[in-house]
Amino acid sequence: MKPSIQIDGKPIPFAEGQTIMEAATAAGVYIPHLCHNPEFEPHGSCKLCTVRVNGRNCSACTFPAADGQEVLNDTAELNELRRTITELLFVEGNHLCPSCEKSGNCQLQAAAYFLGMVDAHFPFFYPARELDGSHPDILLDRDRCIFCELCVRASRDVDGKNVFAIGGRGIDSRLIVNSPSGRLADTPVAATDKAAQVCPVGAILVKRRGFEIPIGERIYDRHTIAEESLEREEPIVESRHD
Amino acid sequence: MERDENERRIVAGIVENHGRDAHRLLSILREVQRELRHISPRAQQTVAEALGVCVTQVRSVVEFYGFLSAAPLGKFDIRISDSITDHMLGSRDIAAYLCRALAVRPGETRRDGRVSLALTSCTGLCEQGPAGLINGYAIPRLTPERVDRIVELINNDTPLGDWPGEFFAVEENIRLADRLLGNPVRPGTPLERVLAQGREAIFKEIETSQLRGRGGAGFNTAWKWRFCYEGPEEVAVCPPGQPAAQAERYVVCNADEGEPGTFKDRILLQSHADQVFEGMTVCAHLVGAKQGFLYLRGEYLYLYDRLEAVLAARRRGGLLGKNILGQEGFDFDIEIRLGAGAYICGEESALIESLEGKRGVPRNRPPYPVTHGYLGKPTVVNNVETFFAAAAITLHGGEWFASVGTEKSKGTKLLSICGDCSRSGIYEYPFGVTIARILEDCGAANALGVQIGGPSGTLISDKEFDRRLAYEDLATGGSFIVFNRTRDVIEVARNFTQFFAHESCGFCTPCRVGTSLLRNLLDKIAEGHGATGDLAELSRLGRFVRGASHCGLGQTAANPILSTLERYPEIYQARLKTIDFEPGFDLDGALATARRLSGRDDANAHLSQS
Ligand SMILES: Cc1cc2nc3c(=O)[nH]c(=O)nc-3n(C[C@H](O)[C@H](O)[C@H](O)COP(=O)(O)O)c2cc1C
Ligand code: SF4
Ligand code: SF4
Ligand code: FES
Numbered sequence: 114m115k116p117s118i119q120i121d122g123k124p125i126p127f128a129e130g131q132t133i134m135e136a137a138t139a140a141g142v143y144i145p146h147l148c149h150n151p152e153f154e155p156h157g158s159c160k161l162c163t164v165r166v167n168g169r170n171c172s173a174c175t176f177p178a179a180d181g182q183e184v185l186n187d188t189a190e191l192n193e194l195r196r197t198i199t200e201l202l203f204v205e206g207n208h209l210c211p212s213c214e215k216s217g218n219c220q221l222q223a224a225a226y227f228l229g230m231v232d233a234h235f236p237f238f239y240p241a242r243e244l245d246g247s248h249p250d251i252l253l254d255r256d257r258c259i260f261c262e263l264c265v266r267a268s269r270d271v272d273g274k275n276v277f278a279i280g281g282r283g284i285d286s287r288l289i290v291n292s293p294s295g296r297l298a299d300t301p302v303a304a305t306d307k308a309a310q311v312c313p314v315g316a317i318l319v320k321r322r323g324f325e326i327p328i329g330e331r332i333y334d335r336h337t338i339a340e341e342s343l344e345r346e347e348p349i350v351e352s353r354h355d
Numbered sequence: 356m357e358r359d360e361n362e363r364r365i366v367a368g369i370v371e372n373h374g375r376d377a378h379r380l381l382s383i384l385r386e387v388q389r390e391l392r393h394i395s396p397r398a399q400q401t402v403a404e405a406l407g408v409c410v411t412q413v414r415s416v417v418e419f420y421g422f423l424s425a426a427p428l429g430k431f432d433i434r435i436s437d438s439i440t441d442h443m444l445g446s447r448d449i450a451a452y453l454c455r456a457l458a459v460r461p462g463e464t465r466r467d468g469r470v471s472l473a474l475t476s477c478t479g480l481c482e483q484g485p486a487g488l489i490n491g492y493a494i495p496r497l498t499p500e501r502v503d504r505i506v507e508l509i510n511n512d513t514p515l516g517d518w519p520g521e522f523f524a525v526e527e528n529i530r531l532a533d534r535l536l537g538n539p540v541r542p543g544t545p546l547e548r549v550l551a552q553g554r555e556a557i558f559k560e561i562e563t564s565q566l567r568g569r570g571g572a573g574f575n576t577a578w579k580w581r582f583c584y585e586g587p588e589e590v591a592v593c594p595p596g597q598p599a600a601q602a603e604r605y606v607v608c609n610a611d612e613g614e615p616g617t618f619k620d621r622i623l624l625q626s627h628a629d630q631v632f633e634g635m636t637v638c639a640h641l642v643g644a645k646q647g648f649l650y651l652r653g654e655y656l657y658l659y660d661r662l663e664a665v666l667a668a669r670r671r672g673g674l675l676g677k678n679i680l681g682q683e684g685f686d687f688d689i690e691i692r693l694g695a696g697a698y699i700c701g702e703e704s705a706l707i708e709s710l711e712g713k714r715g716v717p718r719n720r721p722p723y724p725v726t727h728g729y730l731g732k733p734t735v736v737n738n739v740e741t742f743f744a745a746a747a748i749t750l751h752g753g754e755w756f757a758s759v760g761t762e763k764s765k766g767t768k769l770l771s772i773c774g775d776c777s778r779s780g781i782y783e784y785p786f787g788v789t790i791a792r793i794l795e796d797c798g799a800a801n802a803l804g805v806q807i808g809g810p811s812g813t814l815i816s817d818k819e820f821d822r823r824l825a826y827e828d829l830a831t832g833g834s835f836i837v838f839n840r841t842r843d844v845i846e847v848a849r850n851f852t853q854f855f856a857h858e859s860c861g862f863c864t865p866c867r868v869g870t871s872l873l874r875n876l877l878d879k880i881a882e883g884h885g886a887t888g889d890l891a892e893l894s895r896l897g898r899f900v901r902g903a904s905h906c907g908l909g910q911t912a913a914n915p916i917l918s919t920l921e922r923y924p925e926i927y928q929a930r931l932k933t934i935d936f937e938p939g940f941d942l943d944g945a946l947a948t949a950r951r952l953s954g955r956d957d958a959n960a961h962l963s964q965s
Contacts, residue, residue: 157905160903177721194902198865198903201872202864204868260861279861280414282859283856283860286861291409291411293396295396
């Protein structure tokens with residue numbers, strides 16, 4: 114017998130060493146996520162992927178699958194929790210969806226639609242974090258950052274440049290840049306770097322690409338984030354565990 | 356230019372003294388801060404270059420820890436404890452008085468660079484507040500008279516070393532001793548017993564004692580040590596029964612004690628440090644560790660030299676170092692590492708990150724520190740009191756300890772009692788003691804409620820004083836704060852909620868954003884702008900933060916709100932406005948600018964909100 118877990122009562126096989134998220138993705142089961150991207154080491158910070166494992170809340174992206182686990186994923190309660198997380202992320206930053214270049218390609222926006230978020234619900238924080246437009250090809254708007262650290266991981270693990278890190282603490286956290294001046298222009302980052310491409314929201318944008326694809330024809334204008342994620346991420350999961 | 360060069364030399368020297376070891380980044384930065392009163396961006400660059408790490412690593416650490424600063428602090432840096440117990444003793448008035456007398460505002464450095472002042476989280480001097488820190492050194496019992504003297508000393512630029520010693524005298528206040536405090540062990544005697552009886556016999560004694568960790572979560576200590584000894588599968592390469600000699604193991608004593616209202620570890624380290632180190636050494640022998648750390652919270656800097664002296668004496672006495680008690684191959688030593696003002700570093704995996712020179716962000720689990728801890732190696736992390744008890748158990752046996760207490764909570768527990776009572780201090784009780792009995796002993800008449808286990812614990816009301824201290828009923832790390840009927844429970848919850856919002860590490864969304872939202876919402880209600888819907892929202896958001904957060908901080912951050920909402924709903928109700936909805940801002944106030952610009956101030960230029 115191959116080891117398996119149950120997700121919402123459905124048996125899902127897994128390979129030794131896989132997380133719940135990886136097992137689910139490989140089996141075509143979508144677990145909402147933002148800070149997770151199968152190309153990188155799991156991070157476990159956004160908590161959108163919260164599932165119930167044998168009665169306890171766990172992050173599917175970091176929690177190892179173990180034979181016989183009973184996992185709840187697509188329940189009203191968990192989806193409400195996830196919707197609240199998207200609301201929190203929206204009020205924490207300044208998200209200007211209608212005029213954001215990332216609109217329609219943004220995973221935060223798409224996850225919020227998927228989870229049925231209709232308004233921000235909470236009072237906005239209106240942070241005023243410094244915007245960095247110094248780089249000729251890349252714009253960094255810290256107020257749109259959701260602290261997923263995908264750019265941190267990409268720059269460190271793929272580009273080998275260590276351009277980004279998180280500074281501050283708590284609600285005063287913010288993305289910082291590795292150069293004596295603290296400005297992006299003084300780092301070796303390039304628009305072709307993984308770190309410049311990977312941001313799931315509109316915090317790191319490659320300049321002059323704004324409306325290459327018109328609104329209405331963008332990724333999540335055509336597919337839900339669930340469809341898109343399973344399509345794109347399943348082959349990656351498979352290659353990771355070949 | 357010369358000053359720059361001088362700064363560079365100082366910084367480079369400090370890095371050199373630490374062997375250019377990036378794991379020691381926090382210690383390095385503490386020293387730079389001490390020497391130069393801040394860690395300037397240039398100094399950060401120098402540190403980064405000397406260590407061969409990114410400047411972002413240095414900067415992110417500087418920004419994470421409350422006691423480090425990128426902007427210059429005063430030559431005299433004052434921090435006043437903002438814990439609820441200090442409030443109750445008048446800390447806010449003292450802080451305001453100090454600010455006036457010194458002509459400095461909170462969070463600012465005076466223009467001449469002589470003095471800076473800020474509020475800080477609990478300093479662990481709850482029973483002798485209002486308390487503060489001056490250049491990191493604890494200064495209890497601040498009175499207006501004392502403050503006048505301090506202002507004079509500062510204005511005369513008297514070096515801290517020449518200040519009256521009594522200013523820095525921290526009392527012990529042990530009020531009730533039971534089997535642990537009543538039977539302190541003589542240094543070396545537990546270790547002799549370990550060597551005489553052998554590892555397995557002592558493991559058995561610890562098992563028999565059923566000792567559970569005293570840091571709050573109450574994990575079985577014998578099991579933790581056993582797991583560490585056995586190690587993860589990948590290092591268990593040795594024959595069974597033998598620890599893998601080549602695999603490093605570490606023993607860490609968690610002396611971060613940041614839970615407001617807790618000060619028992621402070622007193623153990625002040626008066627019984629030898630026994631705590633003895634417990635660590637016993638553990639090291641059982642699990643096969645050669646290196647130990649005492650992670651001492653920055654607020655207890657005043658203990659540092661004394662603790663170093665105890666360690667030195669133990670080395671001289673053959674109780675630490677190579678071949679302990681003459682036993683070939685029994686090598687173990689302990690290094691003290693200071694924290695720098697971050698409550699989250701008490702969480703064991705955040706503590707380990709901090710030991711490794713990083714921000715105190717809790718790791719993903721599994722794997723747990725006991726198999727993948729410091730530098731990824733098996734690591735035991737235990738509370739100060741756990742090691743203190745383990746040393747006594749080693750000497751007197753497990754049965755001796757387990758013969759008191761309750762079914763699931765054996766032995767005795769140290770409590771630090773403060774707040775509205777006439778005899779605050781340290782009390783040792785067998786588990787199972789009732790709250791009523793404790794209140795009587797500490798002289799708490801007219802109590803309205805008791806905060807048990809600190810802000811992350813529970814506030815119980817006067818209807819529950821027959822409840823018992825035990826894992827079966829009320830678990831506790833040792834904090835016991837009494838509130839009498841003159842206190843406002845909403846203010847209590849508010850102080851605790853602000854504490855958590857301030858101390859959230861910011862890693863996960865629910866806690867980073869949720870604790871701030873809870874704080875803001877509670878402020879709104881406390882200030883009389885709340886409506887019925889806000890109470891429902893408070894409780895819904897509280898349950899969300901509890902269920903969705905990454906670590907114990909976020910999982911307990913809503914406890915003050917949830918436990919007071921449940922017990923004192925009428926107090927919250929009474930604070931509400933009667934309308935169904937109340938905006939979070941002052942509508943009429945928002946029109947003030949428009950009124951001024953238009954020169955209008957008639958009735959129609961005002962908006963009423965209720
Ligand atoms: C936010 C947070 C703060 C903590 N602070 C402390 C502390 O100051 N001291 C402590 O011993 N344990 C603290 N703990 C518990 C530790 O993570 C850990 O469980 C404990 O040190 C284990 O020791 P024990 O088994 O002896 O209790 C804290 C936990 C959390 C979540
Ligand atoms: S900038 Fe983008 S990728 Fe980087 S942490 Fe923020 S949201 Fe994530
Ligand atoms: S719960 Fe709070 S303290 Fe813990 S990891 Fe999340 S943000 Fe950090
Ligand atoms: S996707 Fe798992 S925590 Fe973010």
